[in-house]
Amino acid sequence: MHDFEALPPVQRTAIAQSSSPQATVSLRRRQSPLAAASHQLAKLEALNLLDTTNCGDFSAVLANHGWNSFQPASLEIFQINIGKLCNMTCRHCHVDAGPDRREVMSKDTMDACLRALDQTTAHTVDVTGGAPELNPHFRYLVDQCFARGKHIIDRCNLTVLLLPTMEDLPAWLAERRVEVVCSLPHYRQRNTDAQRGDGTYEQSVEALRRLNAAGYGQGNPQRRLTLMSNPVGAFLSSGQATLEQEWKAGLLKHHGITFDRLITLNNMPISRYLEWLEESGNLQHYMELLVNSFNPAAIAGLMCRNTLSISWDGRLFDCDFNQMLELECQPTNGKPMTIHNFEMAWLAQRQIATNRHCFGCTAGSGSSCGGAIA
Ligand code: SF4
Numbered sequence: 001m002h003d004f005e006a007l008p009p010v011q012r013t014a015i016a017q018s019s020s021p022q023a024t025v026s027l028r029r030r031q032s033p034l035a036a037a038s039h040q041l042a043k044l045e046a047l048n049l050l051d052t053t054n055c056g057d058f059s060a061v062l063a064n065h066g067w068n069s070f071q072p073a074s075l076e077i078f079q080i081n082i083g084k085l086c087n088m089t090c091r092h093c094h095v096d097a098g099p100d101r102r103e104v105m106s107k108d109t110m111d112a113c114l115r116a117l118d119q120t121t122a123h124t125v126d127v128t129g130g131a132p133e134l135n136p137h138f139r140y141l142v143d144q145c146f147a148r149g150k151h152i153i154d155r156c157n158l159t160v161l162l163l164p165t166m167e168d169l170p171a172w173l174a175e176r177r178v179e180v181v182c183s184l185p186h187y188r189q190r191n192t193d194a195q196r197g198d199g200t201y202e203q204s205v206e207a208l209r210r211l212n213a214a215g216y217g218q219g220n221p222q223r224r225l226t227l228m229s230n231p232v233g234a235f236l237s238s239g240q241a242t243l244e245q246e247w248k249a250g251l252l253k254h255h256g257i258t259f260d261r262l263i264t265l266n267n268m269p270i271s272r273y274l275e276w277l278e279e280s281g282n283l284q285h286y287m288e289l290l291v292n293s294f295n296p297a298a299i300a301g302l303m304c305r306n307t308l309s310i311s312w313d314g315r316l317f318d319c320d321f322n323q324m325l326e327l328e329c330q331p332t333n334g335k336p337m338t339i340h341n342f343e344m345a346w347l348a349q350r351q352i353a354t355n356r357h358c359f360g361c362t363a364g365s366g367s368s369c370g371g372a373i374a
């Protein structure tokens with residue numbers, strides 16, 4: 001296993017000494033039962049959803065809308081999760097990431113990802129984590145994808161850019177035309193700090209300034225700066241286009257910051273957000289809301305249909321959420337498959353693994369790593 005100890009000492013020190021905000025500590029570190037994916041799935045399964053549409057059975061809802069067989073469309077996006085290590089510990093995190101998580105992708109596994117990528121027609125490589133920038137081979141992976149002419153996305157938590165080892169990163173990413181997709185719950189301080197920890201907002205604003213200074217967020221498609229927001233509470237995201245205008249005006253007026261687009265996501269009822277739902281007494285209500293807000297127009301655009309998600313240890317999933325729930329892809333030839341023995345032809349014919357958490361992607365305007373889908 002390639003772990004935290006494999007990080008260069010300077011990076012370990014930077015994480016240990018960083019003043020990155022911490023809203024909580026990981027489920028794993030607290031030895032919470034919810035750290036186990038099986039426990040999360042059981043918790044969702046145990047809810048009584050008999051009074052909701054189709055009793056909360058996602059496969060039945062799909063079948064009712066003509067999707068008896070739920071298979072992927074053509075592969076467009078390789079989403080590589082290169083580790084659970086993060087400088088932050090946000091309350092809503094679906095990865096259960098944090099500074100204590102030691103799992104990071106090795107260079108060997110990255111090379112296997114690149115060999116697999118070369119077998120496909122995927123045009124985009126979406127690099128996520130944890131904080132993907134903390135993986136010691138992050139820049140190697142980005143360089144390799146850039147050399148292949150891929151569109152690259154870095155899912156960045158913003159505060160990581162303030163670590164001493166990351167000062168040159170905005171300009172480095174800009175040179176490689178990487179789209180930076182930054183999580184920011186709200187353009188106002190209170191909501192952001194509530195979800196991600198005190199001090200997050202201030203650090204995020206400074207990071208956005210650095211990205212602007214590197215040419216990001218000013219309408220240049222080769223320096224695209226996308227902000228990603230998810231609700232602070234137990235409600236659905238909505239009004240992406242309207243919110244974008246409001247955010248653009250707010251950030252410009254108060255901080256002189258510009259960005260290119262805003263995407264909104266629903267919170268998925270898994271991991272630390274599931275814990276928050278349960279502790280705050282919102283779990284039953286939120287699941288009913290997700291199920292009753294099912295929008296059939298979202299099905300065709302679900303990200304599991306055009307994305308392959310790869311975990312730090314090279315396992316294959318339909319999406320990052322299934323990855324966190326350990327619901328691995330089942331290739332049609334029945335042979336266990338990882339990125340090391342990847343065969344696109346077998347994988348393309350699989351059935352996508354679904355469960356109750358999937359209602360998070362089909363509720364309201366729909367939700368994906370690219371924002372609203374309906
Ligand atoms: S939500 Fe993102 S920034 Fe926050 S702990 Fe999880 S991976 Fe890190």
Ligand code: SF4
Binds near residue numbers: 358
């Ligand atoms: S969680 Fe969403 S993206 Fe993942 S399999 Fe379910 S519907 Fe598809």
